[in-house]
Amino acid sequence: MNHSHEEKDDTLTNRQGHPITNNQNLRTVGNRGPATLENYDFLEKISHFDRERIPERVVHARGAGAHGYFETYGVVGNDPISNYTRAKVFQEKGKQTPVFVRFSTVIHGGHSPETLRDPRGFAVKFYTEDGNWDLVGNNLKIFFIRDAMKFPDMIHAFKPDPITNIQDVERFFDFCASSPESFHMVTFVYSPWGIPANYRMMQGSGVNTYKWVNSQGKAVLVKYHWEPLQGIKNLTQKEAEEIQQKNFNHATQDLYDAIERGEYPEWELNVQIMEDGPHPELDFDPLDDTKLWPNDKFPWYPVGKMVLNKNPEDYFAEVEQATFGTGVLVDGLDFSDDKMLQGRTFSYSDTQRHRVGSNYLQLPINAPKKRVATNQNGGQMMYKRDLAPGQNPHINYEPSMLNGLKEAAQTAKEYTPFIEGNLVRESIDRQSNTKQAGETYRNFEQWEREELLENLIRDLSTCNMAIQEAMIALASEADEEYGRLLNEGLQMAQTNASSAKPLGNIDGDNAPKEAVDKGHDAEPY
Numbered sequence: 001m002n003h004s005h006e007e008k009d010d011t012l013t014n015r016q017g018h019p020i021t022n023n024q025n026l027r028t029v030g031n032r033g034p035a036t037l038e039n040y041d042f043l044e045k046i047s048h049f050d051r052e053r054i055p056e057r058v059v060h061a062r063g064a065g066a067h068g069y070f071e072t073y074g075v076v077g078n079d080p081i082s083n084y085t086r087a088k089v090f091q092e093k094g095k096q097t098p099v100f101v102r103f104s105t106v107i108h109g110g111h112s113p114e115t116l117r118d119p120r121g122f123a124v125k126f127y128t129e130d131g132n133w134d135l136v137g138n139n140l141k142i143f144f145i146r147d148a149m150k151f152p153d154m155i156h157a158f159k160p161d162p163i164t165n166i167q168d169v170e171r172f173f174d175f176c177a178s179s180p181e182s183f184h185m186v187t188f189v190y191s192p193w194g195i196p197a198n199y200r201m202m203q204g205s206g207v208n209t210y211k212w213v214n215s216q217g218k219a220v221l222v223k224y225h226w227e228p229l230q231g232i233k234n235l236t237q238k239e240a241e242e243i244q245q246k247n248f249n250h251a252t253q254d255l256y257d258a259i260e261r262g263e264y265p266e267w268e269l270n271v272q273i274m275e276d277g278p279h280p281e282l283d284f285d286p287l288d289d290t291k292l293w294p295n296d297k298f299p300w301y302p303v304g305k306m307v308l309n310k311n312p313e314d315y316f317a318e319v320e321q322a323t324f325g326t327g328v329l330v331d332g333l334d335f336s337d338d339k340m341l342q343g344r345t346f347s348y349s350d351t352q353r354h355r356v357g358s359n360y361l362q363l364p365i366n367a368p369k370k371r372v373a374t375n376q377n378g379g380q381m382m383y384k385r386d387l388a389p390g391q392n393p394h395i396n397y398e399p400s401m402l403n404g405l406k407e408a409a410q411t412a413k414e415y416t417p418f419i420e421g422n423l424v425r426e427s428i429d430r431q432s433n434t435k436q437a438g439e440t441y442r443n444f445e446q447w448e449r450e451e452l453l454e455n456l457i458r459d460l461s462t463c464n465m466a467i468q469e470a471m472i473a474l475a476s477e478a479d480e481e482y483g484r485l486l487n488e489g490l491q492m493a494q495t496n497a498s499s500a501k502p503l504g505n506i507d508g509d510n511a512p513k514e515a516v517d518k519g520h521d522a523e524p525y
Contacts, residue, residue, distance in 0.1 A: 014044050054320070055355045059155060060121045062112050063104035064199060064252040065319040066259055068308035069096045070126060076273065076301045084220055084273065085212035086412055087332030089128045090303060098127040098369060101308060102322050103199035103255070106138075107158045107167070113248035115240040117194045117455075117503040119185075122204030122226060123324040124306070127369040134328035135224060136348065139196055140189070141205040142436075143289045144182040146428065148343020154179075161500070169459040170467065170499035177470035180433040181290045183478065187437045190459075190504065191444060191452040195240045197233035198254040200265040208326065208341035209287050211276065211334040217413030221274040221286055221336060223293055225300060226267040236451050237504045256311055264309040270300040276417070283435065285428045287338040292436055318365045323352035334415060357381045373405055438478035453485050455504040460486075461493035462509075 005019050012020040018041075026035045026042050035042075074093030075081055081090045089097050104121035105114060120139040125132055145154055157175035161168045176182040188194065196202035204226030211219045235243070243250055258265060272293045274286055284291040312318035327335075327345035335341060352360050358379030360366055373388035375396045387393060388405060395404035441449060460468050468490055476483025501508035 014041050015048070016044075052316075056110050057355065058351065059106050060102075060104040060123075061110040062108060062114065063102050063121065063319055064255050065100060065102040065312055065322060066255060066265075066308040067310040067312070068099050068101065068264070068306060070099050070124075070269070070304055070306045071096045072304040073302060076271070076303060081303060082214065084214055084222075085332040086215045087128075087133075087212070087330055088130055089126055089133060089330065090332075097129075099306060099308075100125045100127075100318070100322060100365060101306070102319060102324070103251070107155070113244045114251040115195060115235070115244040115248065117189060117237070117240075117505075119189065119194075120196055120199070120202055122202070123322075124204075124226075125322070125324060125328075125366075128330055129370060130330040131368045131370060132328050132366075133330045133333060134324040134326065135206055136324045136326050136344075137204055137206040137208075137224065139202040139204055140185065140193065141203070141207065141223075141225065141292055142185055142188070143207055143340060144176070144185045145179060145340065146181055146288050146290050147339050148347070150179065151340075151343060151347070154182075164500060166500045167502050168500050169503055170463045172503060173460060173463050173467050173471060177467045177474070180474055181288075181431065183434050183471075183474045184290055184437040184440060186456075187440050187452065187478070190455045191448050192234035192236055193448075194455075194504070195235040195237070196251075197235050198251045200255055200258060201228055201230050201233040203227060203232060204267065208289050208344070209336040209338045210329075210341070211336050211415075212273070213332055213334050213415045215412040217415045219276050219334060219415055219417065221276055223272040223298075225270045225272070226306070227270055227300075229266040229268060229305075237455055237506055241506060255308075259308060259311050264307050266308075267306045268302050269304045269306060270302050272298040272300060274298055283430060284432050285430050287336055288428060288430075289338060289340045291432070317363075321356055321360070321363055322365050323349075323356055323360050325349040325352065331412070359383070375405060434474055434478040437474075438482065441479045441482045453482075453489055456486060457489035457493050458506070459499070459504060461490055461495050462497050462499035 005021050007019045012023060014020060020041055023041075026033075027039050028035045070089070072081070072090045072093065072095050074091060074095070076084055089095075102121065102123045104123075105112065105116060105118045106121060107118050108116055122137050122139055124135045126135070145151065154175060157171050158167070160166050161171060176186050206224035210222050210224070212222045213219045247253065255265070272295075274293065279286050286293065325345065325348035326341055327349055329335070335345065356363070359382045362381075362383060371388070372386045373391065374386040375398060377385050377396055385393070390403070391405060392400075392403040395402050398405050398407070441452070444452065456471075460471055472483055472487045472490070474483075475486045497507075498509035
């Protein structure tokens with residue numbers, strides 16, 4: 001028998017499984033062309049290449065990820081953790097659960113520098129025996145806003161100008177000065193905490209308030225905090241810009257190289273717990289994600305440790321297509337009435353269906369590591385039905401008497417919070433927009449306060465005077481020294497710079513002119 005090719009284990013094929021004998025040349029009329037339409041191998045190759053990118057995340061586009069495991073301590077302080085939650089992931093000291101973690105920046109695009117002043121995303125997918133749990137948060141423990149209605153406006157203000165496509169600090173401060181609840185977050189972002197040295201040496205937080213539910217159906221409010229056992233390192237603006245000159249992928253490289261060396265990064269998971277309720281004795285609402293829960297009133301309890309010990313085998317399949325959602329909770333974990341959390345719970349999963357596709361949960365990186373049986377079928381890129389063993393494949397609905405899927409039996413007491421009140425569109429009562437910003441300012445080391453003020457003055461000096469006055473008023477309300485030094489600095493600052501530059505950037509608005517001045521003349525060729 002004659003063969004037109006010899007196929008081995010490492011032979012290149014197309015997606016139909018056909019061996020490729022010539023991957024160098026189109027099929028053409030003579031070696032100069034033209035090409036012919038029936039170039040199937042080329043058409044498959046180039047058309048797939050044209051579609052290699054999926055829609056970029058609106059936020060958190062630039063990211064890195066790794067696999068690992070979470071090991072529970074089984075206790076909260078001296079108490080069994082089952083006193084507070086029945087979630088299986090936390091029971092039995094030493095129990096390990098596989099995880100996948102994605103770190104990210106927030107505002108900028110998929111190939112932006114990892115040195116930019118920006119919060120960092122910290123999203124953990126736990127592949128638990130009860131299905132997936134996503135703990136989706138940031139490196140900072142608070143947020144700019146407390147109501148999800150304002151989220152699109154906030155992101156629009158922080159993203160590049162729709163006309164120039166350049167991030168503009170005046171747009172950033174215009175929104176923040178008009179939204180006083182953002183001032184605490186501005187204080188963090190403009191300090192060295194706004195530029196973590198890398199992903200391994202930054203904290204993580206769930207940011208929002210969640211609930212834990214025990215087997216008796218009793219709930220408590222809970223906050224999650226990841227503490228890096230490698231220590232915490234942040235950068236000044238000058239240090240960040242010096243690193244960016246050499247490598248704008250430094251944080252991704254740092255994480256990858258550390259795992260390859262066997263220096264597996266670790267974080268301890270801590271929780272703060274509060275009795276469920278409005279807590280009128282506090283000067284803030286415990287559901288307000290612009291606020292920290294004071295450690296002296298609500299101590300941190302370590303409940304487990306996470307270790308990242310395996311790099312992705314393929315960036316796109318695992319990191320880019322990884323999807324997270326704040327609504328992905330397992331039994332024993334529940335939502336609070338935090339308005340930002342409830343808005344995120346719709347938005348996160350909705351954007352994944354748009355970005356990756358309606359069957360995104362069938363991808364290996366997103367699929368739970370347990371049996372799945374649903375009555376969902378169809379949709380873009382579906383490649384299997386989630387059938388149970390022995391299920392009647394004709395029955396894709398419930399209830400049925402014809403061997404379809406059945407509901408699970410409820411073994412623990414259902415959590416049934418009592419809710420009453422008028423439907424309103426109102427802000428929460430206890431706003432206290434600047435008090436904690438002042439406490440944070442006073443808790444900073446002297447060099448951190450100096451860096452914060454230098455960064456703020458440099459950027460605010462380019463902004464409209466009304467914005468400057470509003471920010472000075474917020475700083476003064478937070479702390480007398482904070483406001484006074486900001487005011488004095490702005491009075492002395494030069495005001496001829498442009499606001500069209502990344503947050504905190506040193507002389508970034510001069511870069512276009514410098515490129516002309518420093519450019520070397522060349523003749524046409």
